[in-house]
Amino acid sequence: MAKVHVTTSINGEPMEFLCEPSDTMLDALRGPLALTGSKEGCASGDCGACSITLDDRLICSCLMLAVEAQDHEIRTIEGMAQGDKLHPLQQKFLEMAALQCGICTSGMLVASDALLKKNPEPSEEEVRFWLAGNLCRCTGYDKIVRAVMETAAEMRAQ
Amino acid sequence: MMELRYLAPDTLDEAVGAFAKAGSAARILAGGTDLLVQMRSGMLKPGVIVDIKKIPEMTGIEQAADGGFRIGAAVSGMALAEHKSFGKVWPGVLEAINLIGSKQVQGRASAGGNLCNGSPAGDSVPAMVAAGAIVTVQGPGGRREMRVEDVPAGPGRTNFKPGEILVSFTLPPRPPGSSDAYLRMIPRTEMDIAVVGIGVSVTIKDGTVTAARVGLGAVAPTVLLVEDAAKALIGSKLDDAALAKAAAACSAACRPIDDKRGTIAYRTKVAGVLLKRTAAIAAQRAQGK
């Protein structure tokens, strides 16, 4: 079976990997690229645990072929903190107990970051509808929504 | 095990050639939000995937001088939302496309894929039908145009000829006093497949409806153009009697099934309820309220 060679950029770093043509981007991230922060909860685009950005657009990595990454820019949860400095959303999730088991957390953070880049002042309703594609079974979403809104407020104040 | 080949041609001619050559083993990849799910579940094992996103015509949004729009088949809902004027002219079509799946899915899913997937419950299709959209398809036999409502042939099937690829949607110019709306019924607030979906497009002059189209989804093997509902609206001032008549026409048009998403009785009733609500929103928008 002939694997395909893909050249891409991941979290700002040039990256190459080999994949099967039918592999999803999530397969590639979790396999050859060893970036297991993106999780597979459903493999059907219904849970959002595998959320990444492709050319700054929020997507489910389970719904993208790995070969499509050629010459594009991917960002994952592993690229969210700058060195040892957490992104404000990461810090706020910790402070406000906006995670329990943590399996949805990577996807929640990537999706929330994409929201705040597009809309720095979201209403509660806008946060809730934006995050509708990120299932969380532990928290009831309350603390997640609060953490996103409070982060947005703090980022605006800076 | 069959090997899969992935092709990402730069031109439409190359895409048509590769797609036609591979025959029934080939699948078109636009956003991939249906295709990859079908592949992963084992429902589908394509031999060739033709990614059309490198073809400029497939990913462009153009507004013609007459105000009409041409939307490439692979344009994602998010990209369409970012267009500066599309959402002002066709708010119903835009809201329909951006009800497909999550924000993550909307970053990838296209109206073209939604139509070609052949689901009677695809959200963008009733809105496109109501809009009177024309699709351009290209195949080994050349280019042709079809009305959107003529594309679906049944669940999972289209009336395209072998080797034909959907290229773009053309939406007509809008006379003054026109707008549209799309509503669907789902059990949750997001992330469900429509139990009933309805698109209404109207033109209103001095409070009277002068033109209307109604597209109805998830209540029959294909999305329906409900001409009786449109007739009930045209000439009316959207009074209760006209709306009731249009709602009854929608319910009468239903040929639904009982399934895990809804019952026959429920879908039939809801089609009428949604007609009234959707027409009211479209009319408000048309009258600039």
Add this chain to the structure above:
Amino acid sequence: MNLVTNNKWIGQRTIRPDGMDKVTGRAQFAADTTMPGMIWGKVLRSPHPHARIRSIDTSKAEKLPGVKAVVTSKDIVDFPIDKGAVMLGIQDMRWMCRNVMARDKALFPGHPIAAVAATTEAIAAEACKLIEVDYEVLPWSIEIDDAILPDAPILHEFNKFDGKPSNIAGRLEHKKGDIADGFKKADVIIERTFTTRPVHQGYIEPHACLISVAPDGKTTIWSSSQGQFMVRAMTAYLTGIPQSDIRAIPAEIGGGFGGKTIVYLEPLATLLAKKSGRPVKMVMTREEVMRATGPTSGSKSTVKIGATRDGKIVAAHGTFYLQAGAFPGSPIRGAAGCSFTPYDIPNLLSEGYDVCSNRSKVAAYRAPGAPIGAYAVECVMDEVAEALKMDPLDFRLKNAAKEGTKAAHGPVFPRIGYIETVEAAKNSDHYKAPLGKLQGRGVASGFWFNAGGESSAQVNITEDGNVVVTTGHPDIGGSRAGIANICAELLGIDYRRVSVIIGDTQTIGFSNLTGGSRVLFASSIVVTQSTEKIIQTLRERAAKIWEIDPEAVKWENGAAHPVSPNAGQFEPLTLEELAEKAPAMGGPIGAGVQLNTTGADGGFGTHVCDVEVDVDLGIARVIRYTAVQDVGRAIHPGYVEGQLQGGVAQGIGWALNEEYIYTKEGKVDNPGFLDYRMPVCSDLPMLDCIMVEVPNPKHPQGVKGVGEVPLVPVMAAVANAIYNALGKRFYALPMSPPKVLEVLEAPTQQAAE
């Protein structure tokens, strides 16, 4: 009791020890681990709800290039049915060995038939298709009403009820007084029948494991579960490998809610790894999770409550039939034992029936059985209150269980906080707020037993004077944060100096499952006792240095001090200083405690729910929610609230949209997150919490279990709210739009019954 007062860390919203790994994507869940030489395992599953397996031919699969091992039920240790129960906790290994791999019969679609390990997932899947199984397809039943018919297809021919082969696998009852006498005294009697559908725990992380077996049988398991010791024991039982040879390492667990308290993959992967000589990884697909794991029971319950005109309940009778799935063991204990427990009822009969049918074996789900029972009881309570023209909370207060009340399932209550939860609900802003058009408000209460049980802890002082705490319970919802707060409090140091680790089976003593709302209750007892031993050591060492009596040394703010100037004038000796001196003072400082903990008294909650109904579409939405609960002592309030909010969200899903839907062929028709409709973020409002703190007198910090109670009242609270909005009662879950519309459009009849 040794309640620490003026707490510095207990009650603080500290940063959880595992948080950093989880917000950066570093945390290792079960599917995130790999090993050199690793191969992939896949399971062949039954397509039939009920079929005798005449033969299995694996020869073609074994010949496929890349296939390294195939296992069937022949490879699994058999626990013969006629030799009697072999219990591990609440699980009978006779059923477990047949659940992980079908033996003579396949009992549900998704029941494992064989497993294959191959060099890639694709080859393993291909090999499964090459396995030839000769099935004799049998008639089947899924619904309770079908399974208890006299001529129903019998799943287990050996099982007899009333002397005849039956699918009713068990019955239990709790009794108090005489209900016939009691009902005679009643002025108002309401009796109703309710049904609920099976619902899944819905954890986002599918079951997964990676297992390596060395040629000498030494086995290492990485898997996510609610108990690494359960994984070790069950795998040992089912593979024949002694427990001492199995090291089960707990990965981070991506949600469990009870569904990860039994094994599915681990014994299969162990046998595949043993046969192939290669590490084997297995990860379920979402579809496999939905078809073959969990859910909890569907049910049919009848509840009758009688009360006098002045609002006193004189008698109650509940009959709860619960689906067990393919093997006996539905949570009838929770349904029959918990549902009436908030009330002091003189004459009570509560019966549970365990019914087998052709769907996956139930697994525990958050207060197993209790939400099912409470749904029926709390809805009838609402009707009785209405018939008596009483406020539903006043009706509950009038009948509330309190200190000294004898519960039908046995205990006499010590000081409990149920009344406080009702009063707090009644006094809440929420309960007093006005309602709009087509809005309604409902209330309901709930009880869960809570649990103690075995826990082990080791607390070690590092050479630089910091602390490592190791316990044996997987942390699902933040228990490590609670442990850090308690240990830091006791030692008087910053909580960030306490590292909390979950040990594997070979490095920490036996610790029972993360379940039953027991983890923080039990583990904080052993951590407290270990820490107290360390403090004793530290005092002794300081005393030795100062050459005074250890009783003259106190431990405060992270240092040893003389108890008073009379004891001598010495500079305090800090934890760091004593750690540094440790080698010369008798060696390393550390202590471990292992206990079977007791004293976990039950927990109570009372919920207030507002809904708004779209009457044309039949859509009910929860627009405001307040959960009140007696939480004992909130060691980390953020994660206590998180438990309340998470339980409420699951209950709202159960009430409104979640259900297993079956095809005419007896297969699950919605085995994915698209059509198994769990609440998404936009479905819910903020979920308010009122934490009532009535400390548990039998716990050093006053802790009570909190995780399960919050699911118990929810479905009834939602149903009562919908009634309040519409004036129509609903007797079946879920109250999904087509069903709501059906009731709204039906001619009024229920009220006349």
